[in-house]
Amino acid sequence: MALNLVILFGSVRSDRQGIKAARFVQRQLTERGHNVTLVDPLEYKLPLLDRMYKEYAKGTAPEQLERLATLYRAADGFVIVTAEYNHTPPPALVNLLDHFLEEYFFRPSAIVSYSGGSFGGVRAASHLRDTLAELGMASIPSSFPIPKVQAAFDDAGVPADAAYLKRFNRFASELEWYAQALKTARQAGVPY
Template sequence: MPLNLPVIYGSVRTERQGIVLARHVAEALRKRGHDAPLIDPMERRLPLLDRMYKEYKGDAPPVLQELADLYKAADGFVIVSGEYNNGIPPALKNLLDHFLEEYFWRPSAIVSYSAGGFGGVRAAMQLRMTLSELGTPSIPTVFAVPNVSSAFDASGAPTDEKFGKRFDRFAGELEWYAEALKARRAEGVPY
């Protein structure tokens, strides 16, 4: 069953290396038959959070309205986050915090990365808390990508031969949760 799974990326650094990973994840989900638009803060240019989408009461800026509509139609979310000083990138936190109810009752999946060998897992643990508070609890598995600068070749293909198998298992877990929660949302939500 095709799912709508926006891929939310969080870096706005000039020489960001995780964008290759985010593009690969979105494309891999599309190859599995899903709609997986890439939400890139460099393209969306959201202002620093002053008011949440819901606080505009029907008069939100077009970029927020577009994202709200996309999120309301989503079956789940994939969050691609680097690790900045043991935490998540500020652009990602800003991008996520503009919304709340739009995430409710949909699972999220965390793809983390770092320049070092830990693959951004410290940021992933902080991100779990944030996503849970937003109403989009993360699936148990984190897809961690260490040494992101050498994780892909010049064409954007993974250099690790086990990458595809690991990703398929991760994506299968997200699909299971997204399909289960989609079915339950169709029956109604607790409140």
């Protein structure tokens, strides 16, 4: 069954390499039959958080926040693609996440982490789990770390090593299971 999945990408660096990983994720999930939207902070240009979406009077939030709120409310799950800056997620990702709250509730998240080195961003992914749980979109148990992202994919997101496809299929299957289970549960009602 097709799911509505949103990829949240968190880098705004001019030489960003992680966009290749985000494109890989987008392509793979689309090929699995899902409706996938990639949210790139360079396109949305959100200001540094001053006021959350929910703090605006109805109909007065900036247009880009309204678009994201509508997208998030329709989502069955989120894939967070994070770099690792000083062992933590990048500021652009945290800012993107923090503008919303209730729109994430009772939807799973899955973490794709990357780095230019050999650890694949796993330390940032570890920190991100706490944030995602607090936002109401706890992450699935598996993660998808990508070491040396600059060589892992071409600019279109095609992997240099076919092993990424096998690893991703298992990761995506787990996300699909959680997203479908929580979608069914949301339709029956939420705790509050």
